[in-house]
Amino acid sequence: MGLSATFGRAVAAHRQARAHLDAARRALAALRPPPDTGEAADTVDRLRRVGEAVTAEPEPARFFAGPLPVRLGWADTVDGDFPAVVPLSGGTHLAIDTDARHPAVAALLRSLVVRLLAAAPPGSVRVSALDSAALGATFLPLRSLVDAGVLQPPATTDAEIAEQLDAAERHARAAQHHSTGTPELLLLVAASAPEGRDLHRLAALTHAGPTAAICVLVAGHPPRAAGLTPPPLGATTAVRLDPQGYAWIGDPPGHPYSSDGSGLSAPVRLDADPPPHLVAALADRLGELHRRESEFGFPDLLPAQPWAESSGNGLRAIVGRTGRDPVICAFDDQTPHWLIGGRTGSGKTVFLLNVLYGLAARYSPDELSLYLLDFKEGVSFSEFVPTGHDPSWIPHARAVGIESDREYGVAVLRELRRELNRRASALKRHGVTKLADLPRDGKPVPRIVAVIDEFHVLFAGNDAVAREAVALLEELARKGRSYGIHLVLASQSMTGIEALYGKTDSIFGQFPLRVALPGGNGVLDKLNEAAGALPIGSAIINLSAGIGGANTVIQFPDAHASAAEVAALRHELWQARRPASRPPAVFKGYESAHVDDDPTYRGLVAGGRRPLALVGRTVDVDLTSALFPLDATPGRHLAIVGTSPVGASVLHAATVSLARQHPPGSARFLVAPLVAVADELAESTIDELTGSGHPVTRLDAAGLRDELRKLAGQSTDGPARTFVVGFGMDGASGALAVRDENFRSGLDDLQAVLRQGPAHGVHLLGWWRGLRRLSDDIGGSSNRDDVACLVALNVTGGELGMYLGQHDLAYTPRANRALLVDRHDQRTRLIVPFVSRGYEPDDEGD
Numbered sequence: 001m002g003l004s005a006t007f008g009r010a011v012a013a014h015r016q017a018r019a020h021l022d023a024a025r026r027a028l029a030a031l032r033p034p035p036d037t038g039e040a041a042d043t044v045d046r047l048r049r050v051g052e053a054v055t056a057e058p059e060p061a062r063f064f065a066g067p068l069p070v071r072l073g074w075a076d077t078v079d080g081d082f083p084a085v086v087p088l089s090g091g092t093h094l095a096i097d098t099d100a101r102h103p104a105v106a107a108l109l110r111s112l113v114v115r116l117l118a119a120a121p122p123g124s125v126r127v128s129a130l131d132s133a134a135l136g137a138t139f140l141p142l143r144s145l146v147d148a149g150v151l152q153p154p155a156t157t158d159a160e161i162a163e164q165l166d167a168a169e170r171h172a173r174a175a176q177h178h179s180t181g182t183p184e185l186l187l188l189v190a191a192s193a194p195e196g197r198d199l200h201r202l203a204a205l206t207h208a209g210p211t212a213a214i215c216v217l218v219a220g221h222p223p224r225a226a227g228l229t230p231p232p233l234g235a236t237t238a239v240r241l242d243p244q245g246y247a248w249i250g251d252p253p254g255h256p257y258s259s260d261g262s263g264l265s266a267p268v269r270l271d272a273d274p275p276p277h278l279v280a281a282l283a284d285r286l287g288e289l290h291r292r293e294s295e296f297g298f299p300d301l302l303p304a305q306p307w308a309e310s311s312g313n314g315l316r317a318i319v320g321r322t323g324r325d326p327v328i329c330a331f332d333d334q335t336p337h338w339l340i341g342g343r344t345g346s347g348k349t350v351f352l353l354n355v356l357y358g359l360a361a362r363y364s365p366d367e368l369s370l371y372l373l374d375f376k377e378g379v380s381f382s383e384f385v386p387t388g389h390d391p392s393w394i395p396h397a398r399a400v401g402i403e404s405d406r407e408y409g410v411a412v413l414r415e416l417r418r419e420l421n422r423r424a425s426a427l428k429r430h431g432v433t434k435l436a437d438l439p440r441d442g443k444p445v446p447r448i449v450a451v452i453d454e455f456h457v458l459f460a461g462n463d464a465v466a467r468e469a470v471a472l473l474e475e476l477a478r479k480g481r482s483y484g485i486h487l488v489l490a491s492q493s494m495t496g497i498e499a500l501y502g503k504t505d506s507i508f509g510q511f512p513l514r515v516a517l518p519g520g521n522g523v524l525d526k527l528n529e530a531a532g533a534l535p536i537g538s539a540i541i542n543l544s545a546g547i548g549g550a551n552t553v554i555q556f557p558d559a560h561a562s563a564a565e566v567a568a569l570r571h572e573l574w575q576a577r578r579p580a581s582r583p584p585a586v587f588k589g590y591e592s593a594h595v596d597d598d599p600t601y602r603g604l605v606a607g608g609r610r611p612l613a614l615v616g617r618t619v620d621v622d623l624t625s626a627l628f629p630l631d632a633t634p635g636r637h638l639a640i641v642g643t644s645p646v647g648a649s650v651l652h653a654a655t656v657s658l659a660r661q662h663p664p665g666s667a668r669f670l671v672a673p674l675v676a677v678a679d680e681l682a683e684s685t686i687d688e689l690t691g692s693g694h695p696v697t698r699l700d701a702a703g704l705r706d707e708l709r710k711l712a713g714q715s716t717d718g719p720a721r722t723f724v725v726g727f728g729m730d731g732a733s734g735a736l737a738v739r740d741e742n743f744r745s746g747l748d749d750l751q752a753v754l755r756q757g758p759a760h761g762v763h764l765l766g767w768w769r770g771l772r773r774l775s776d777d778i779g780g781s782s783n784r785d786d787v788a789c790l791v792a793l794n795v796t797g798g799e800l801g802m803y804l805g806q807h808d809l810a811y812t813p814r815a816n817r818a819l820l821v822d823r824h825d826q827r828t829r830l831i832v833p834f835v836s837r838g839y840e841p842d843d844e845g846d
């Protein structure tokens with residue numbers, strides 16, 4: 001090559017380099033210089049100056065507004081050198097063809113990490129490092145940043161690299177759906193290009209665009225393996241290292257150096273490592289911030305002063321934060337009800353506990369009442385109620401259902417509707433239209449928040465219970481806003497609910513505030529899939545009924561991890577309760593009921609006019625005692641039906657409760673143990689009655705037949721009342737069916753007693769193990785009013801409906817439940833039947 005040609009090229013290169021120099025100077029001049037720091041020579045400013053990646057005062061909006069010019073090194077020209085600057089940001093990347101085993105490349109990666117961290121507003125950049133090339137050694141000089149929690153420990157194995165890429169993809173998806181605020185930038189630094197599929201995943205991240213908030217720095221790309229066509233990278237400045245250690249920088253995306261694609265035509269001396277003392281200073285500063293930020297915990301949800309706020313215009317609670325800003329959600333006219341979704345294990349319970357404790361700390365029980373319903377097997381709300389270990393409760397809690405039955409849920413909703421109607425009347429009386437306008441001088445009218453966790457269970461089974469639940473929810477959702485009654489419905493699944501009930505559309509229309517936890521896309525619009533990629537501890541808050549573009553991603557703390565603080569708060573609130581404050585009515589679906597724990601039983605005294613037979617606790621808000629008054633009306637007898645041995649327990653409870661209402665000598669008990677399975681309980685019933693001084697006669701089947709004959713002939717003297725107690729009445733059917741010389745059977749006498757007995761103070765209490773036997777004994781179901789009080793255990797709803805002539809009867813037999821039917825006052829109630837201690841049923845439904 002001739003000298004003049006070589007010279008000509010050098011001159012051209014020189015001219016071009018001068019043009020670049022001018023361009024670079026102009027670019028730098030456009031940036032505001034760091035403020036004069038004076039004698040403080042503040043670390044932050046020195047740090048910023050370490051690279052040219054300088055923003056004046058770093059603030060998120062500016063930092064994320066567009067690519068930052070970041071210096072890679074110094075371009076050498078015959079005229080001198082100038083800083084070689086490339087753009088970097090979310091969506092703008094850098095690839096170096098040599099991997100970080102080359103010391104200059106390793107130093108460049110480290111200095112870029114430090115520069116970007118120093119230039120960014122604290123906490124707005126997270127760094128993820130991949131280093132299978134040097135097993136993490138590339139990042140060793142930055143270990144103080146790892147220790148400070150700013151840089152994640154580098155991934156070195158295939159599995160760790162895949163994990164980091166998973167996290168980066170999640171980050172990208174979440175950021176793309178993030179419509180408010182400024183997303184955190186993920187700086188993904190690969191010391192060498194990953195292999196195989198992971199390389200394609202890394203390349204895909206460079207194509208994800210600015211909204212993905214990822215900046216990739218990859219060394220060793222394109223990989224040099226023969227026969228491999230590496231995936232192209234998007235929006236990436238390519239850098240080539242020559243054998244002399246000079247870097248040649250290609251045209252940056254959007255800001256080309258050259259017009260022909262040849263890049264910067266001057267060799268660049270890459271920057272050396274950042275000085276260790278500056279790395280240490282950066283680590284100190286960011287580490288301190290990181291610590292402070294990651295200390296966002298349960299106490300940050302609480303107000304400075306407990307019970308200091310008024311609920312007049314609504315209730316507010318901090319539900320988490322986005323970036324460093326707290327996110328507050330309200331129960332008010334705009335967002336009267338909340339709908340929460342998230343797969344199981346997504347943190348729903350924790351989110352609800354955070355909100356409930358936040359509300360309970362902010363508003364006194366005069367301002368807020370809570371109704372808490374949980375349908376799943378679990379302990380969501382059990383910490384709000386007194387236990388053997390901890391007598392405290394949340395004084396706002398009025399009713400708490402744990403592992404609730406659907407019927408209990410409906411009972412709570414009915415109670416809320418009654419309250420709504422009471423409030424509607426009060427508003428009318430005072431001539432106002434809003435709760436906030438009611439005079440607050442008299443009795444306070446607290447806002448009510450009713451939380452129903454796993455509410456989809458209410459809809460399970462297209463039956464009368466489900467239909468009533470839908471109707472009640474619809475009414476409460478529609479009218480609650482005006483009367484300060486707010487619903488929070490949480491579920492792991494929305495699928496199926498809408499298909500089942502057309503009404504749900506209008507119900508959910510009343511729930512503008514949606515909270516989607518991981519896997520909770522069901523509460524968002526169909527096209528809004530942002531919740532799929534959320535990590536645990538985060539949620540999407542959407543105030544526009546879930547439509548895309550209205551998502552705010554929040555982080556919330558784990559209340560479970562702050563058990564001591566939570567317990568301290570609960571005790572503080574409990575201690576502050578009014579002296580007359582009563583603990584919440586608690587329904588624990590899994591608990592058995594015992595007659596001697598029952599407040600009504602305990603309060604029974606001898607001498608009442610109409611004795612009460614207690615059989616269980618009603619599944620209602622106050623868990624009222626389930627009982628039958630036994631007065632003189634024909635038919636006031638009790639039949640307990642079903643093969644479940646609990647029948648004997650119910651009979652025992654009914655008998656001892658009646659005994660308690662009679663002074664010894666004023667009633668006699670004819671007790672017939674007729675089936676082996678009831679013998680033990682029959683004997684203990686006899687013992688208890690005798691022990692309390694009552695006259696008791698033990699009868700076998702023949703004895704029972706004789707007594708019934710006498711009772712039918714009304715030829716009895718003695719006490720005013722007689723209770724015939726048959727443990728296993730079907731065991732006497734044979735004996736009763738036999739006719740005497742006058743063709744009169746025991747069943748004839750039984751039926752006469754059923755009709756006429758009550759007028760003479762004679763009542764029959766019996767356990768039959770089958771409905772058919774009962775029906776036969778009373779002379780067919782047309783005589784069913786002759787035994788008006790029924791406790792159905794494990795008999796099917798269909799069979800029972802047929803016997804009672806009620807074809808729409810909804811009852812599903814299950815363990816620990818029974819249906820109480822009083823034919824005289826048309827009562828049908830689900831109850832927890834009394835069971836004797838030691839005779840608790842197992843879960844098999846008996």
Ligand SMILES: Nc1ncnc2c1ncn2[C@@H]1O[C@H](COP(=O)(O)OP(=O)(O)OP(=O)(O)O)[C@@H](O)[C@H]1O
Pocket residue numbers: 342343344345346347348349350351378492536537538556557558559560561
């Ligand atoms: N903010 C958080 N940070 C860290 N871990 C959390 C956070 N929130 C919840 N977790 C953890 O996630 C797990 C599941 O949480 P939680 O019990 O609230 O989920 P859930 O959706 O109610 O689950 P399920 O429906 O199965 O009861 C718990 O171990 C909890 O400690």
